[in-house]
Amino acid sequence: MTRRRGPAVTAAALLVAALLAGCTPAAQNGGTVSLPAVVPAPASIERGQGKPFRLHGGTAVAGETDAAAALLAVVEARTGLTLTGEGRLGVDLRVDPSTGGPESYRITAEAASVVVTGADAAGLFYGVQTLAQLLTRDGEEWIIPAVEITDAPRFAYRGVMLDVARHFHPVETVKGYIDRAASVKLNALHLHLTDDQGWRLHLDSRPKLAERASGTSVGGDPGGFYTKDDYREIVAYAAANHMIVVPEIDMPGHTHAVGLAYPELAEAPSIDEHMREVIRAYGGGEPTPGVPYEGLAVGFSSLRIDDEATYDFIADVFGELAAMTPGPYLHLGGDESLSTTDEDFASFIARASAIIADLGKTPVAWHEAGAASGIADTTVGQYWGFVTPTGGMDERARAFVANGSQLILSPADAIYLDMQYPSGPELGLTWANGPTSVERAYAWEPSDVISGIDDSDILGVEAPLWTETVRTAADIDLMAFPRIAAAAEAGWSPATGTSDLRTWESFRARVGELGPLWTSLGIGFHPSDEIPWVTE
Ligand code: TNX
Numbered sequence: 001m002t003r004r005r006g007p008a009v010t011a012a013a014l015l016v017a018a019l020l021a022g023c024t025p026a027a028q029n030g031g032t033v034s035l036p037a038v039v040p041a042p043a044s045i046e047r048g049q050g051k052p053f054r055l056h057g058g059t060a061v062a063g064e065t066d067a068a069a070a071l072l073a074v075v076e077a078r079t080g081l082t083l084t085g086e087g088r089l090g091v092d093l094r095v096d097p098s099t100g101g102p103e104s105y106r107i108t109a110e111a112a113s114v115v116v117t118g119a120d121a122a123g124l125f126y127g128v129q130t131l132a133q134l135l136t137r138d139g140e141e142w143i144i145p146a147v148e149i150t151d152a153p154r155f156a157y158r159g160v161m162l163d164v165a166r167h168f169h170p171v172e173t174v175k176g177y178i179d180r181a182a183s184v185k186l187n188a189l190h191l192h193l194t195d196d197q198g199w200r201l202h203l204d205s206r207p208k209l210a211e212r213a214s215g216t217s218v219g220g221d222p223g224g225f226y227t228k229d230d231y232r233e234i235v236a237y238a239a240a241n242h243m244i245v246v247p248e249i250d251m252p253g254h255t256h257a258v259g260l261a262y263p264e265l266a267e268a269p270s271i272d273e274h275m276r277e278v279i280r281a282y283g284g285g286e287p288t289p290g291v292p293y294e295g296l297a298v299g300f301s302s303l304r305i306d307d308e309a310t311y312d313f314i315a316d317v318f319g320e321l322a323a324m325t326p327g328p329y330l331h332l333g334g335d336e337s338l339s340t341t342d343e344d345f346a347s348f349i350a351r352a353s354a355i356i357a358d359l360g361k362t363p364v365a366w367h368e369a370g371a372a373s374g375i376a377d378t379t380v381g382q383y384w385g386f387v388t389p390t391g392g393m394d395e396r397a398r399a400f401v402a403n404g405s406q407l408i409l410s411p412a413d414a415i416y417l418d419m420q421y422p423s424g425p426e427l428g429l430t431w432a433n434g435p436t437s438v439e440r441a442y443a444w445e446p447s448d449v450i451s452g453i454d455d456s457d458i459l460g461v462e463a464p465l466w467t468e469t470v471r472t473a474a475d476i477d478l479m480a481f482p483r484i485a486a487a488a489e490a491g492w493s494p495a496t497g498t499s500d501l502r503t504w505e506s507f508r509a510r511v512g513e514l515g516p517l518w519t520s521l522g523i524g525f526h527p528s529d530e531i532p533w534v535t536e
Pocket of ligand 1: 298335336366384416418429466467468
């Protein structure tokens, strides 16, 4: 990252100028003066020397129509201005492949014009997201400060996961989460569609799943499922926001709900003394075959590993899902199969991953599946251990790299968005090293988590939101924001230590300045006392 400063101006002089101009300390990001607050931090941002661009109802917006529509909508939400496009001065939105690599963009804002150039449609879309963050109130008017930004993602895959199995969340909520995630330049929505508590997608080949296994959620809350049209609508909405959908069908464990629909495929719940301890720790009662499970325990269920009918089932399910999923990935789960022997687990993972690979898709699996020697080589591993690995979890993760594939990093004690805040709403779990502050969500560096791998072994970063305690769209907002911004910065921005902006002090100041934008977009973020929130 190169953040250049104006020539022959001392930091002290800039600080005085900023204070005279009425900048709050929160504007002093990166330890220097009043660079506009952009999250995730861009690769390069430089203050222009001239006057800002002034917005008014007549401001023209020219160029690509999708990007223009996105800009008009966010300008209206943030400022109340409806840009009519009749003025001479304007915003120009273009795609130009010579701008840089995939998803990259440039912004040049000056008094006479604002030019946003994307290397592709996604890059232009991200330029518009940045522009939304640059909108600044100036008395009764709105300006875009004079600025020069050159930006590109560090990692290709930047995800969020939403668990719609523990609590079902309707299509509108999922669309809202897509909007929110895309606004911080995330490009993958991993949907955890099935678990012990429910199966959330209708499939024509296995209709009893939605019919019989979707009726409830954790705690006896209402259930639900997506029709195939619902699913297609989510996929299309994600695509319009430059996100792919990564559907997960969790197996061989986390499959109690399958037994409600197809009892012949499921083992009886395995409840030994160890499992009773797990049940005590997680809460909820003991699972009973054929009865919907509404508790929080994990690890007691399994598909029948030695029965060919299981593999016919998997082929049907993934076959139908592959046909509806344009993105390259299908996630097979593979986590916490505590009641399956190592040998059975390995043979199951080998077959399930092969079925996905044969469909022309890239399998993704939680890191435990790295222990399965026969796993399809192309399988991407998703690491959910701690920032400092324990219990050999890093060993499992390295196995994917040894196979020639890559990792998605989801360190649980940093970016599990379902962890409680230290002070805040009563929502959330605490198993991942206790409550998770915004600072802890921020203060980790992807290349430091798994030793012996480098950036090219990392496909990207994903922040999961499990929903045992998360029941509504408002709960999602509270748990995700502001910590989702920390995950976005880990996935998009330059590595820690290579940019002045990649410090907790800079991040908290920049995030604080986004409060009014988030509020105007209807995002009910947690007003964490770690962040110096700016109000208007
Ligand atoms: C662990 S991490 C799980 C989920 C739970 C989550 C709650 C992982 C792959 N599995 O089954 O919902 O903890 O935080």
